[in-house]
Amino acid sequence: MADMERVDRETLYVEKYPSDRYAVVTLHRPDVLNAGSPALFGELADTIASFETDDQVRAIVLTGNGRAFSAGADLGGMTxxxxxxxxxxxxxxxxxxxAIERLGKIVIAAVNGYAFGFGTEIALACDLVLASEKARFGLREMNHGLVPAVTITRGVDMIGRRRVAWMAYTSDDISAEEARELGFVNRVVAPESLAQAYTELAVRMAKRAPLAVAATKWALNKQAGGHYREGENLMPAIFASADVAEGRRAFEERREPVFRGE
Structure with a gap:
């Protein structure tokens, strides 16, 4: 087995394999299916950014611990x-x-299970996406009066307007194979083969020419900054709406929300 160095943080852990020059970042909030939170957002951004100057790492895998990649954002933290x-x-x-899109190194999403909201969107931000046959994707924000800001801005460039429109408006879940057919999953593998598949791909990508990788990422992602600014301008008014407050109450009370456009 290759040498491994592990670092544990509050919401994730990192396993580095210096001899093969890759790292695995595992989201680790299993009690809430690895839901996004302010702590997770900050730790994940810092961790990804740290690889820019880490010469021991040339490729990064992002995955989740347990039965979820990430089941969305933690609604309780959105007040x-x-x-x-x-x-x-x-x-x-x-x-x-x-951080993922700016990093001049390849980031591979290894989607092991549920990937809703934040989970779908952070996978879209990665350079390559592998998915277990058990993976499920979906944008459930509109169920709570919210909008999937990253996907309706940045994601349109990645997977197309009609595909984003269907996912955003319906909040329907889609399978890993459907996601591959839509173009935002590169390869679907059996659950028991996911670790082997992402390891082989990470080792292969770590051998790519670093300058060519960085130049390719810059060219592919050069529109990213403007798209994220659009989301930042859009979301405050949505979060301040009575509909979002109703969506949060309905979620906590396990009932259907009644939205009034207020």
Whole structure:
């Protein structure tokens, strides 16, 4: 077995394999299916950014611990006292996406299970996506009066307007194979083969020419900054709406929300 160095943080852990020059970042909030939170957003952004100057790592895998990749964002953390607080939250939520897209190294999403909302969107931000046959994708934000800001801005460029429209408006879940057919999963593998598949791909990508990789990522992702700014301008008004408050109450009370357009 290759040598491995592990670092544990509050919401994730990192396993580095210096001899093969790759790392695996595992989201680790299993009690809430690895849901996104301010702590997770900050730790994931910092971790990804740290690889820019880490010469021992040339490829990164992002996956989840347990039966979920990430089942969305933690709705309990989405209450704000002011528009300024909301804007700061959105910027923090976008930080890991931008860190992935700015990093001059290949990031591979290994989607092991549920990938809803934040989970679908952070997979879209990665350069390559492998998915277990058990993976499920979906944008459930509109069920709670919210919008999937990253996908309706950045994601349109990645997978197309009609595909984003269907996922956003319906909130329907899709399978790993459907996601591959839509174009945002590269390869679907058996659950027991996912670790082997991402390891082989990471080792292969770590051998790619670093300057060519960085130049390719820059060319592919050069529009990213503007798309994230669009989301930051869009979301504060949505978060401040009565519909979002109703969506949160309905989620906590396990009932259907009644939205009034307010």
């Amino acid at each position: 704000f006292d002011s528009m300024g607080d909301c804007r700061r939250f959105i910027r923090l939520a976008h930080a890991p996406f931008e």
